[in-house]
Amino acid sequence: MNAEHRYTDDGRYIVVNGRRWRATDPEIPPDIKSELVGELMRARRQIKTAGDSARPRVHEAKIALGERGEPWWEPTDEGRRRRAEATINALLRVRDGGPVCASEVAQTVGGAGWKSCESLVEAVIRDRQHTQAWVPCPSSDEMRVRSPSGDGDG
Numbered sequence: 001m002n003a004e005h006r007y008t009d010d011g012r013y014i015v016v017n018g019r020r021w022r023a024t025d026p027e028i029p030p031d032i033k034s035e036l037v038g039e040l041m042r043a044r045r046q047i048k049t050a051g052d053s054a055r056p057r058v059h060e061a062k063i064a065l066g067e068r069g070e071p072w073w074e075p076t077d078e079g080r081r082r083r084a085e086a087t088i089n090a091l092l093r094v095r096d097g098g099p100v101c102a103s104e105v106a107q108t109v110g111g112a113g114w115k116s117c118e119s120l121v122e123a124v125i126r127d128r129q130h131t132q133a134w135v136p137c138p139s140s141d142e143m144r145v146r147s148p149s150g151d152g153d154g
Contacts, residue, residue, distance in 0.1 A: 069082055
């Protein structure tokens with residue numbers, strides 16, 4: 001069953017069966033949006049088999065898409081940092097630990113002004129390296145990250 005939905009005039013929300021839900025950030029590049037939506041759908045399906053342990057994946061994918069957390073139309077540096085972390089984690093899962101470029105994350109969290117977010121994303125990556133959750137990819141012109149088990153060559 002497919003419920004009818006519409007967007008609010010400002011495009012910030014969709015209304016489904018009379019209930020308002022935050023819309024996905026429209027400035028996410030289509031290829032990255034597709035990967036993030038795929039991760040969201042996989043995580044939702046995993047809830048059926050893994051139960052509540054999969055809910056953090058759903059939450060993180062929704063933050064990456066701008067559907068949860070800080071509103072994408074009112075960004076702050078702290079909100080962008082959290083969204084950058086969620087985006088990196090979600091993309092690393094989609095890519096089986098393979099590389100995620102800082103510019104991809106900046107485009108996702110920064111929209112049209114993404115270039116101004118690159119240094120923030122690079123700082124997030126540097127800050128998280130000590131946890132060994134992310135590993136910088138060697139020999140790249142731009143900062144890239146992979147999970148410790150990912151090959152990082154993609």
